[in-house]
Amino acid sequence: MNFDDTPQEAEFRKSVRAWLDANAPKQFEAGLRNSGFGHTALEGVDVMKASKDWQRKKYDAGWACLHWPKEYGGRGATPIERVIWQQEEGVYASLSSLFIIGHGMCGPTMMAFASEEHKQKFLPPLAAGENIWCQLFSEPAGGSDLAGLRTKAEKDGDDWIINGQKIWTSGAHYSDYGILITRTDPTVPKHKGLTMFFLDMRSPGIEIRPIKQVNGQSGFNEVYFTDVRIPDSQRLGKVGEGWSVSLTTLMNERLSIGAGMPTGFPELLDFCTRLETADGPAIDDRNVRSKLATWAVRTSGLKYTAFRSISALSKGETPGPENSIGKLVAGPTMQEIATFALDLQGEAGALLSPEHAAANARFQAMLLRSPATRVEGGTDEILRNIIAERVLGLPADIRVDKAVPFNQIPTKGR
Amino acid sequence: MEFDFSEDQKQLKDQARRFLEAKSSPKAVRVILEGPEPYDKALWKGLAEMGFMGTAIPEEFGGLGATYLELCVIAEELGRAVAPVPFSSSIFVAAELLMAAGTQAQKETYLPKLASGELIGCLALSEGVGNATPKTIQVQASSGKITGTKLPVLDGLAADFAVVAARTSAGTDAHGISLFIVDLKGAGVSRSDVETIDPTRKQASVTFNGAAGEPLGAAGEGWHILQKVLDRAAVLTAFEQLGGADRALEMARDYALDRMAFGRPIGSFQAVKHMLADMYVSATLARSNCYYGAWALSTDAAELGEAAATSRVCATQAYQHCAKNNIQVHGGMGFTWEFDCHLYYRRSNLLALSLGSLSVWEDKLIDRLRAKNAA
Ligand SMILES: Cc1cc2nc3c(=O)[nH]c(=O)nc-3n(C[C@H](O)[C@H](O)[C@H](O)COP(=O)(O)OP(=O)(O)OC[C@H]3O[C@@H](n4cnc5c(N)ncnc54)[C@H](O)[C@@H]3O)c2cc1C
Numbered sequence: 207m208n209f210d211d212t213p214q215e216a217e218f219r220k221s222v223r224a225w226l227d228a229n230a231p232k233q234f235e236a237g238l239r240n241s242g243f244g245h246t247a248l249e250g251v252d253v254m255k256a257s258k259d260w261q262r263k264k265y266d267a268g269w270a271c272l273h274w275p276k277e278y279g280g281r282g283a284t285p286i287e288r289v290i291w292q293q294e295e296g297v298y299a300s301l302s303s304l305f306i307i308g309h310g311m312c313g314p315t316m317m318a319f320a321s322e323e324h325k326q327k328f329l330p331p332l333a334a335g336e337n338i339w340c341q342l343f344s345e346p347a348g349g350s351d352l353a354g355l356r357t358k359a360e361k362d363g364d365d366w367i368i369n370g371q372k373i374w375t376s377g378a379h380y381s382d383y384g385i386l387i388t389r390t391d392p393t394v395p396k397h398k399g400l401t402m403f404f405l406d407m408r409s410p411g412i413e414i415r416p417i418k419q420v421n422g423q424s425g426f427n428e429v430y431f432t433d434v435r436i437p438d439s440q441r442l443g444k445v446g447e448g449w450s451v452s453l454t455t456l457m458n459e460r461l462s463i464g465a466g467m468p469t470g471f472p473e474l475l476d477f478c479t480r481l482e483t484a485d486g487p488a489i490d491d492r493n494v495r496s497k498l499a500t501w502a503v504r505t506s507g508l509k510y511t512a513f514r515s516i517s518a519l520s521k522g523e524t525p526g527p528e529n530s531i532g533k534l535v536a537g538p539t540m541q542e543i544a545t546f547a548l549d550l551q552g553e554a555g556a557l558l559s560p561e562h563a564a565a566n567a568r569f570q571a572m573l574l575r576s577p578a579t580r581v582e583g584g585t586d587e588i589l590r591n592i593i594a595e596r597v598l599g600l601p602a603d604i605r606v607d608k609a610v611p612f613n614q615i616p617t618k619g620r
Numbered sequence: 621m622e623f624d625f626s627e628d629q630k631q632l633k634d635q636a637r638r639f640l641e642a643k644s645s646p647k648a649v650r651v652i653l654e655g656p657e658p659y660d661k662a663l664w665k666g667l668a669e670m671g672f673m674g675t676a677i678p679e680e681f682g683g684l685g686a687t688y689l690e691l692c693v694i695a696e697e698l699g700r701a702v703a704p705v706p707f708s709s710s711i712f713v714a715a716e717l718l719m720a721a722g723t724q725a726q727k728e729t730y731l732p733k734l735a736s737g738e739l740i741g742c743l744a745l746s747e748g749v750g751n752a753t754p755k756t757i758q759v760q761a762s763s764g765k766i767t768g769t770k771l772p773v774l775d776g777l778a779a780d781f782a783v784v785a786a787r788t789s790a791g792t793d794a795h796g797i798s799l800f801i802v803d804l805k806g807a808g809v810s811r812s813d814v815e816t817i818d819p820t821r822k823q824a825s826v827t828f829n830g831a832a833g834e835p836l837g838a839a840g841e842g843w844h845i846l847q848k849v850l851d852r853a854a855v856l857t858a859f860e861q862l863g864g865a866d867r868a869l870e871m872a873r874d875y876a877l878d879r880m881a882f883g884r885p886i887g888s889f890q891a892v893k894h895m896l897a898d899m900y901v902s903a904t905l906a907r908s909n910c911y912y913g914a915w916a917l918s919t920d921a922a923e924l925g926e927a928a929a930t931s932r933v934c935a936t937q938a939y940q941h942c943a944k945n946n947i948q949v950h951g952g953m954g955f956t957w958e959f960d961c962h963l964y965y966r967r968s969n970l971l972a973l974s975l976g977s978l979s980v981w982e983d984k985l986i987d988r989l990r991a992k993n994a995a
């Protein structure tokens with residue numbers, strides 16, 4: 207039982223540190239540190255440019271997408287080396303958020319299913335941050351029930367013609383490419399008639415409409431397809447096997463192990479220590495302490511759960527299912543913490559501008575962003591289903607539409 | 621990073637599990653639950669023969685001199701089996717107090733017998749309702765004679781001696797508290813069984829009437845010593861709680877797969893699935909935090925205080941959560957004396973209170989995090 211690096215790991219960490227020390231964009235460090243969940247404090251900085259520059263620099267030195275093979279722009283690093291990189295990159299990692307979907311999901315899917323020529327052509331610029339990719343999965347009729355999607359792909363010679371609508375596509379408005387799941391056969395049961403493609407987001411017939419979110423930002427979009435052409439060579443996996451391709455993508459989404467997901471606890475502890483109430487610092491209050499303790503142990507539990515997985519990686523083993531609790535714990539905790547921090551601020555908790563609100567308005571930003579964490583990438587309820595079924599071995603939900611041809615599934619209730 | 625138990629430690633855990641499944645079956649636990657015996661003597665003897673009590677006691681004092689990691693895995697298995705024995709009182713607390721504060725002669729006298737199970741020790745701290753603080757300790761010691769009543773004393777009927785926290789100087793501050801070893805079979809001691817929520821770990825009311833007390837540690841240092849040792853005991857108890865939480869989750873899962881209602885297993889209803897998923901989350905968080913505690917305990921890390929409170933708070937919450945929902949999943953059956961769910965419900969709530977209740981450990985945790993933050 208120890209947290210020590212093996213000699214090779216220590217050596218690797220040393221070289222990571224040395225490189226970061228010499229190359230990290232230190233001018234952004236303070237701003238990134240003050241940024242909170244749902245808001246950046248990089249004033250007067252073009253975040254897109256800063257992100258792309260940092261990614262390029264990493265790429266040129268061989269520190270981008272570490273675990274990818276070298277020929278596709280990675281470093282061929284082991285999983286544990288990737289974790290060490292993430293630990294050391296620390297605060298600068300938030301400059302990579304534009305690339306998370308591309309690097310975490312689209313890249314691995316391309317790696318598994320694209321032709322060699324396409325891998326050579328598309329993966330290195332993706333690793334370098336030259337291109338941004340998005341994931342066109344969810345639809346109005348297919349979110350948790352992704353296989354209920356309706357966007358049609360019809361064969362026309364060597365091309366496919368796409369018609370339909372995607373929704374909640376993060377970053378579609380600034381993406382260069384995307385992976386797209388479509389329905390190619392509505393006459394078979396819903397999981398069987400799907401096919402996956404990748405496409406140029408500037409293809410004729412694509413219309414992107416930003417959606418305004420609860421927190422006023424517009425990170426995600428509606429994407430409309432009208433007779434968009436995709437060459438058959440950009441198909442990923444076989445016709446009708448899009449579902450299993452999408453599972454590869456989603457598996458990669460869940461596989462990434464960080465240093466534990468953020469919950470907002472350190473920020474809250476700090477806030478409660480500083481906040482003066484009529485009876486002294488808020489942290490001296492029994493009620494405050496009890497709540498802090500609960501959030502403290504959840505946060506620490508996530509950290510050490512990640513360490514258990516990292517430890518397995520270090521031994522060359524596959525981590526157990528323990529990491530599946532991450533988002534399910536972090537999302538609701540962050541929301542509870544934000545609500546409580548506002549409660550401590552009294553009526554002024556409602557203030558949103560950093561000029562008036564306490565703690566640079568970080569808890570207000572957290573309040574308005576945290577509902578999304580509980581929905582994106584699998585809702586809390588879907589995650590509970592997954593734990594119940596795959597970890598605890600309980601029966602799957604009864605699905606009345608599973609064996610029915612897609613075009614015969616009822617679409618209206620009552 | 622090797623944030624896990626070693627293969628040898630996992631083997632020891634398996635060995636402990638097999639032994640306890642045979643010797644501390646629910647049937648055996650019920651004998652103590654329903655009968656007059658203060659603890660399961662045959663099980664105690666068996667645990668001693670396995671060498672479990674002496675795990676972390678140094679060889680020079682008759683122990684095996686293994687690490688605390690070995691003791692952690694044993695603690696987890698004891699918890700899983702709701703073992704009706706005074707292991708935690710005697711080993712996690714009494715032996716630790718002796719190792720922390722005993723003279724060489726005291727260690728030589730007591731530790732080998734604690735390691736062999738020949739002697740059982742316990743802690744006599746609380747004096748009625750409320751968590752013990754220097755202020756609540758009214759039992760007096762003057763010229764080595766102890767007077768007053770301790771209630772409740774966990775394993776007070778099973779134990780041969782108690783470490784008693786007593787007031788040696790007037791006032792209410794911590795420096796007026798000293799520790800004494802008192803022979804519970806000696807003159808001036810009377811003890812009686814008290815009814816509790818968990819009769820599988822019997823408790824006593826112990827009255828001292830001028831009983832002879834042998835000082836343990838320096839006068840006035842009692843509270844301080846106790847706090848240090850309670851941190852160590854907290855990690856070990858957290859493992860006991862973790863073992864119980866895991867078992868309660870397993871029982872609930874198994875029942876959910878078996879029990880049919882509305883023509884399908886109840887484990888196919890989302891309300892039940894999600895309840896079980898949440899139990900898994902609690903138990904997983906507790907396990908990860910317990911590993912942190914085990915690391916800190918076994919390396920005497922500067923973080924021990926924080927790690928102990930973290931594992932203790934999290935394991936208390938997890939065990940209570942899993943044990944109560946285990947009953948819920950079992951429906952009416954869960955509320956019967958006949959089903960074993962209540963063994964876990966009782967124990968989870970007993971362990972939540974011993975060594976200081978949840979709020980005490982929440983306070984310690986926040987104090988320690990705050991100090992770390994300020995540093
Ligand atoms: C910030 C953000 C970014 C996103 N980015 C992307 C992206 O880049 N690409 C992309 O493809 N998608 C993206 N999504 C979409 C996201 O994956 C879906 O919103 C999510 O899967 C839920 O689907 P839904 O919105 O259709 O909700 P629904 O599926 O309609 O769910 C509504 C409610 O019903 C519950 N529910 C549904 N099914 C079940 C069930 N079987 N059991 C129990 N409860 C159930 C849900 O838990 C939820 O509470 C993003 C979402 C958000 C919030």
